[in-house]
Amino acid sequence: MYKILLFIFISFTTVHLYAQNGGKGKITGKVIDAVTKQPVDYATISIFKQGSDSPFNGMSTDEKGNFSIAGIAPGDYRVTADFIGYKKFVIAHVIVKDGGAADVGTINLEPNQNQLKGVNIVAKAPIVENRIDKMVYNAQNDLTSQSGAAIDVLRKVPQVTVDIDGNVELQGNANIRFLINGKPSSIFGASLADALQAIPANQIKNIEVITSPGAKYDAAGTGGIINIVLKDSKVSGVNGSINLTAGTRQENGSFNLNARKGNFGVNAFFSGRAQLNTTALNTNDRTTTLPNGDMTHLLQTGSADTKRSGYQSGLSFNWSITPKDDLTASIGFDHFGNNSSGLTNQEQSLMSGATGNIVSDILSLRNSSSKFSANSVDYSLDYKKRFSKEGQELDVLFTSSNGKNTNSYTQELDYLNLNSPATGARGNNPGNDRQINISIDYTHPVTKTFNIETGAKAIIEKLTNVTNTDSLLADGSYVNNAGQSFAFNYKRNIYAVYAAASTSLFKNFLDVKVGLRNEYTKTSADFPGTVIPDYNTLAPSAVVSHKLNALETIKLSYSFRIERPEYQDVNPFFNISDPNNISTGNPNLKPEKSNAFELAYSRSFDSGANFNIGGFYRHNIDDLSQFTTPYAVLDVNGREYTNVLLTQRSNLGTQTSIGSNIFASVPVTKKLNLRTNIFLIHRENNVVDPNNDQNNLDVKAFQYRLNLNTSYQFGNNFMAEAFVNYNSSTRTLQGNRPKFFFYNFAVRKQFWNKNASIGLAATNPFSNYINQYSTTKGPTFNQSSLRQLPFQSFGITLSYKFGKLEFAKDKNKEDRDNGGDQLQHDPGAGGGR
Known part of the structure; x- marks a missing residue:
């Protein structure tokens, strides 16, 4: 219907x-x-x-x-x-x-x-721009996010949902391809949430959201593509900026320097961010029914201290060799990491199913810590050739990204009411990640209204990983656990070609772009018993757009995309930092496949208001999702763990999503502006239990997100802004995901001819913690969790722009309209002057 x-x-x-x-x-x-x-x-x-x-x-x-x-x-x-x-x-x-x-x-x-x-x-550019193939959120015009990180900016972007842990969804789908300045980076491969919290918001120019990517884009990411564009400068002269933020929960700073003379330009930047120590409170309550009818009860209460830090730096060069030949080279260095430690009180009880009596009751104290560190270096070299024919271009791009990551943990369990020695383990998991991308893109305008695009690309990935695990002995020393120590090498090569055509039909009534991309994937892993077959993917795409007038546009798009299992999804390493909640990878995962349709309408008004509404339908096959399985006893390479929930990603049947997004920006007066974004989605999963194909589930869920942003210009370069966001709770495959509500306020004063500014920001100023209540359940277990996370923060931001050439438009609008180079032009003459 x-x-x-x-x-x-x-x-x-x-x-x-x-x-x-x-x-x-x-x-x-x-x-x-x-x-x-x-x-x-x-x-x-x-x-x-x-x-x-x-x-x-x-x-x-x-x-x-x-x-x-x-x-x-x-x-x-x-x-x-x-x-x-x-x-x-x-x-x-x-x-x-x-x-x-x-x-x-x-x-x-x-x-x-x-x-x-x-x-x-x-x-200035509007906060949101709706183009034919993407939506652009201009972060540099956002006041309340400037003291935060990329994750804070994403919380304001239409169609994007971010939970309190930094997990990102685009149109309700977490399988997103992230890029920086249009290029892949290994910074996202190790820990996406950490990477997004390491990029200061004041370093971001805009965020591009591409929900229906065309044939020119990689087919990976069933949710779409998010491209984070960092600030730069293309004007002549020497100029730059300095931004500093000090706060109660997080601190960051950035420095940009741009220099351009004639045909040569240089850009350099450094940015860093630190999240100060925060303490989160945790409660976990689980009941499990064993095969013999007995029941176990696990109660865990404790706290964990966490710190984060990271920095980014980069240097790029641009040389216009000739008026039609450009060469751009860049190098970037990135680092981020986190440290966490905590104490957890545990009570494990065993009750008889026949009598209901408590058979055993064990009290223990778990002391755990973890440390994660990631370093990456990115290189790129881009050559662009423009031909004499208008619009005819050749673009050759080479990028290389190299990452070194280390994940380590220790955990010790001391029994409080048993005369038993302490048990525990420690693990060290270093790895290397290298990715090389080589692409060639060519655009050829056949006529003024008919263009052809084609190209080829090779992606070469190599990841190596070593896992060293030691077990705690009764005398307090550690010995290597050979069953949990191994090396895991993973290689994946992707070869792609594409062709696309764009034209105008029916006397420029419709703008149409269609394309087809072919990708061949070859994967190998040296884990015993694992054979990953090669596969070929044909990914068609199409978009039809019509401008009612200069202020109204309607478009319909279709795209086929896949989600390949990533390295962390297939790595068989068992994370036993919490022996009762263990996670691991699944080397036998298959790629997820998706067909997506989108219908969108946008309207701008002479007053400066704009309105966007869109609807989408997406159907996924071999849907990749997390699944939790209870084990009374789990054998991990020869060692037994009791009362365990094991979590890993699996191909769980199909998922169908139908949703819509509404965005509106209204200048109520010349000083007061209101902005709102509403996102609605209904999901239905037909789940095949990976442990029992006879146990199928039909899970339906509804989720919504509402936010409101208001800004006011008081005069004398003083501005205030407030932002409120609410993410609803939603049902998951095995329980529910908690709601998330937050609010923040900011004020800013500009001075020194707007070259400098000082700002104050506050997030959740009236509450210390955000309570996150969630459940996970199955036929034989039921678990409820409460996390109390500190989210309150206060901060002060200082910004300064410098440079002898800081270009802008003239003050006198009439002079602007009447000045400049006059030219009598006949539309049939062609060309420019």
Whole structure:
């Protein structure tokens, strides 16, 4: 039924839009730097009626400098192109004909070398931009997140859900491909939550959310792609910024330096973050029914202290060899880690199923600690060639990412009411991760409205891991446990080719892009009894978009994607830091496959308000999810552990998700702005129990997320902002996931001509802890857990921008509109000046 309704809706909308836009044309073109010949993204394109000083329409250029503004009535217009640090470019006359397209060609913006001071930014990009293939969240315009980390910014991004532990979902799916500046990094391979908490928020320019990636993107990640774009600068001169934050729970700082002269530019940055020691309280209550009818009861209460730290640094060089040849090289160093230690009181009871009497009652105290450290180095070399034909490009990219990670733990169990020696273990788990990516992409414009893209890519991954485990003896010494000490080597090569085509149909009524990607995966692991078969993946994609006018867009997209089991999912290492709750990998996992459809509508208003609504449908096969199995006795390489829950990822049948996302930003007044985001999802899992294929489950769950952001400009460069977020609880395959509510406030004062600022921020200022209550259960066990996590924090942020060339637009809007280079232009002449 929903498919029929969707078809009726699309058909009705298409007819309505065609009737609404009949007889209107559009204005297209491209903006480049007159010196470097590189595209200028985010340049402002404004359209004026002749004789008017105020634009009635416009947009920002995309990452390739292109723009296309539809829904323009026939007539004679004035078009301007403007960007920070460049002279405004004016085309005095652009003729739009009935139903036609006026192509203004290539606009060459000249750097404004003499504009050194007395500047003022009078416009900025909206907080959320909805483009044909992605949604962009401009984090540098977000006030309340600036004292935090990347994970805090993600909590505000539409369609993204983050729980209190830093686990991220995109449209309700945790299988996400994370990139930094469009490139993969081994920093995400070791611990995603730690990596996202090591990137300071004030280092982030924007976050791109790609829910329906095209053929050019890797097919991995059934949830989609999240690209974290770090700050940089493309203007001439020397400039930079310094940001420092001191707080009660976390501290961070960053430094950026940019230098560019002529055809050569350098960018350097360093950022670091530390989470101060925090103490979390834990209670775990479990009841298990044994095969003979007896019951066990485990009660654990305790606390754990945790500290985190990390830093990122990088250096990049850009050389415009010729006006059509660019070479960019970069190197980055990253580190993050955490330390945790705690005490847990335990009571284990055994009750007779026949009489209900307590057979045994054991009291114990567990002392545990863990340490994790990750270091990575990333290299990249990018060569871009532009040909004489407009839009024809060749891009060759080489990236290499090398990571060294160490995970270690100790745990000791002392019995309080038994005359028994203490038991325990310690483990050390060092590993190396290397990934090489080589890609070639080529774009060829066949006509002005028909483009072909093609390319190839090779991904070479090699991961090595050594596990050393020692057991505690009665005399307090340790001896190596040969059964739990081993080496695990893992290799995976992925070879891909793709082709895509984009065009406009029905007299520019529809913009269409279709593509097909083929990926061949070859995997090997040297674990005994493990054979991972090679497999081939065909991943089609398509997107259809229509602009009702310059302010309204509707699009429909489809993509096929897969989720390959990652190294940590297949590593057979047993984590026994808590002997009653053990986790391990599964070397026999298969890739998850997904078909996803998405329908989205966006609308902007002259007042500055914008509105986005989207719906999606996704169906996963061989769904990868965590599954917990109870064991009265679990044998781990010759050693027995009692009353254990073993957790590992498995292929658990199918998952179907239907959801929607609503985003709105409304400037109530010139000073007050309100922003809200609502996310709704319904999931249904048809689960096949990996331990008993006769025990199938049908699990249905509903989840929602609501947030509200309000900001107010008081004048004199003083601003305040508040943010409230609520994630609902939801049913999982074997229990429930807890709700999550938090709120924060921030104020900022800018001074020294907006080159410096001071800010104050507070998160959950009226409550010390967030209570997280969850359950896990199965046919023979029931477990409830309560975690009390410290989330309250207060902080102060200092920022300073420096540099003799800090470009911005002129103060006098009338001068902007009437100045610049005048050019009489006929739309049929082609080209730019």
